Amino acid sequence: MKKRIVIFASGSGTNAENIIKYFQRTQFAEVVLVLSNKMDAKVLEQAEKLGVAAFPFTKDELFSEEGILKTLKQTKPHLIVLAGFLLKFPEIILKEFPNKVINIHPALLPKYGGKGMYGSFVHEAVVKNNEAETGISIHFVNEKYDEGEIISQKKVKLSKKETPETIAEKIHILEYKWFPKVIEEILKHPDNFLPQP
Numbered sequence: 444m445k446k447r448i449v450i451f452a453s454g455s456g457t458n459a460e461n462i463i464k465y466f467q468r469t470q471f472a473e474v475v476l477v478l479s480n481k482m483d484a485k486v487l488e489q490a491e492k493l494g495v496a497a498f499p500f501t502k503d504e505l506f507s508e509e510g511i512l513k514t515l516k517q518t519k520p521h522l523i524v525l526a527g528f529l530l531k532f533p534e535i536i537l538k539e540f541p542n543k544v545i546n547i548h549p550a551l552l553p554k555y556g557g558k559g560m561y562g563s564f565v566h567e568a569v570v571k572n573n574e575a576e577t578g579i580s581i582h583f584v585n586e587k588y589d590e591g592e593i594i595s596q597k598k599v600k601l602s603k604k605e606t607p608e609t610i611a612e613k614i615h616i617l618e619y620k621w622f623p624k625v626i627e628e629i630l631k632h633p634d635n636f637l638p639q640p
Contacts, residue, residue, distance in 0.1 A: 446472035446630045449520040451528040452479055456486025458526040458547065458618055463493050465623035472630050476518055480505065480530055506533045515540065521630055525584060526622070529561060532584050542637055544584040545629065547622055549614045551596055552580040556589030566607035566614070576600050577610060579617045581625050583638050592638040595625045 448466065452459045456477070463474045477490035477497040490497035504510030512535055515523070525532065525546040537544060548556060548565075555565045569577045578598035583591035597620075599613045629636050 445470070446521040447475045447519060448472055448522050448524055448626065448630075449476045449478065449515065449518060450474055450486075450490075450524045450526050451532075452477065452484065452486040452526045453481055453529040454484060454486065454527050456484065456489045456527070457615070458622060459486050460489045460493065461619045462524065462526065462623050462626065463490065463495055466627075467493070469627075472521070472627065475520070476514075478511065478514075480528070486527075502530070505530065506535065508535065512536055512539060521633075522626060524626060527561075531558075531588060534586050537584065537586065542583060542633075545594065545626070546582055546584050546589075546591070547618060548580045548582065548589055549577075549611075549618070550580065551576070551578045551598065552582060552589055552593060556580075558588050560589070563607050563611065566610040569601070569610055570605055570607055573603075574601055577614070579614060579621065581622065594629065594636055595621065597621050 450459045459477055466472045466474055474495050477486060477495055479487055479499050482499045487497040487499060500511055523540055523544040550565045555568050576598050578596055580593055581595045582593045585591040597617045599617060
């Protein structure tokens with residue numbers, strides 16, 4: 444039986460699309476559901492084009508026992524993946540799916556993490572501080588923004604001429620290459636990735 448992945452996303456869903464396509468080429472796992480907190484998020488349209496069930500939800504539904512939690516219990520995902528999901532993830536879901544919710548962040552945590560640090564805001568801060576490198580962090584999700592245990596980090600060198608836009612391109616390349624591979628490794632060897640007590 445294939446492992447089941449559920450993706451949460453808030454925007455265009457390029458990472459979600461990449462993950463869906465990656466697992467459509469394997470017999471091992473599949474994305475079975477895409478959820479978004481935005482009614483008009485492009486990710487919903489992209490997922491449906493690729494044959495994956497997708498629907499939006501309200502903030503109330505996200506934090507309700509009868510809302511998204513109920514949907515997830517019925518879906519029984521082996522892994523919940525946040526791919527550009529901007530809301531704080533609810534504790535009621537984290538408690539029901541311990542060590543099964545992961546996120547990707549476009550910087551080398553603990554640098555440039557926390558509330559409000561996403562997308563171009565991160566890259567602007569990296570440029571402002573003249574960082575010599577940046578990268579991506581794939582980490583478990585806990586009740587605090589970007590503070591869950593880190594699973595994997597991939598780095599890229601930066602030149603003095605970087606702009607937020609050129610950094611974004613470099614980060615996207617890392618995300619597309621590594622995020623699906625790390626998801627696959629977690630699903631194949633879950634015990635290797637359990638957070639330390």
